[in-house]
Amino acid sequence: MKYVDEFRDPELAKTLLAEIERLLPKIKTTSQRPLQIMEFCGGHTHTIFRYGLEQLLPKTIELIHGPGCPVCVLPMGRVDDCIALAERPEVIFTTFGDAMRVPGSRKNLLQAKADGADVRMVYSPLDALELAKKNPDREVIFFALGFETTMPSTALTVLQAAEDNVKNFSLFCNHITTVPTIKAILDSPSMQLDGFVAPGHVSMVVGEEPFHFVANLYKKPIVITGFEPIDILQSLWLLIKQIAEGRCQVENQYARVVATGGNSPGLAAMASVFELRDYFEWRGLGSIDQSGVKMTEAYSHFDAEKKFSMPNLKVADPELCQCGEVLRGAIKPWQCQLFGSACTPETPMGALMVSSEGACAAYYNFGNLQEIMTLKEKSIS
């Protein structure tokens, strides 16, 4: 596939790994502890596991998996709200596929569907709008989630709905923002990160400027990165070069897709339709200020939270769940007491085992399971 295959070239991978190996010993700290680089985005976590990149890297560099998986950080209470909406007889509840198996306190959306709720998987919010037009006697709700990456598509769909005067379409808005989350991680006293692999598709929308604070304020190097294995390896090389040369800057490795200023039409649509919430609840990370968006007054007739009542309860994770610690990068997935036993992709306890971008699912599906379970047993004993 064009613009994909070239960035999976094993020869280029070898080149980059050789450069990384050459540079790492030049960084003094690596003699005492490995460099800790965080990839924020779930899509990056997925690539790292799918291509076994961590195993190819020297032990003097460690990859910490961040909480950038919007499905993984959905609190159980919000899933319960989805189910309450879906169970209304007049509602067609539409959602992206990976949200369907996230556990709520009683069941997930897929189970709600099996129990009779009209839950439908859509690829695009535009498909949900089409459903609304084709079913004028039903209320179509779109479960809008994702970071800034999917905000333009949701916003533009609302603008199209307004233009077409569609009355039976609304959003259950769970969009979250990247910058406050990265800031919360950087402010966390237990984190000792040396650099960031920045989310390439968030940046495609918001541009480079929102990430300047990481280099300017927190003095950490940060590289905006694409999603193929060569992209990630090149970013790690650029980060290591920065550290070796004592620089801390924002670099754009993904220039073929990311423009410095981001996506203007997308940003304009977002500014019309969304505004920041004062705070938003994140699974495992608690409440983060200004980390979520809600719909503006002008588009409140498309806001499911205004149109319908829902339980809106704060539900705590199951006691044994360690999703929060994995999301914060404090423990590796296999260090969770439930990993591989009570919690597997077939019987997930939390969203990290369900989402295609979740760190636990990635470890389970692509990691060497035998090796991981041995490590787990050793750490318990």
Added chain:
Amino acid sequence: MCLGIPGQVVEIIDAAKHLAKVEISGVRRQISLACIVSDSHPIESCVGDWVLVHVGFAMSVINEDEARKTLELLMELGEAQKELEAMQSSEQN
């Protein structure tokens, strides 16, 4: 959700609604070009563009120059490495 996929714009379906047919891995799908059209890049000029598609929207026109530059840089790096290796391991007896 972060997984965007490259495709090529093959024809405009509805210029007013910014809808086009985009071919992605051999499959043709209706995609919105609302995020990539502008006064300097009107919808008709999008035909033939390689775009990154994300949940039904073209989110960026793939900059072919930048793609080529990135790959060339890496290939040169590889060649420089091989040169260095050859220099260091060359037999001189």
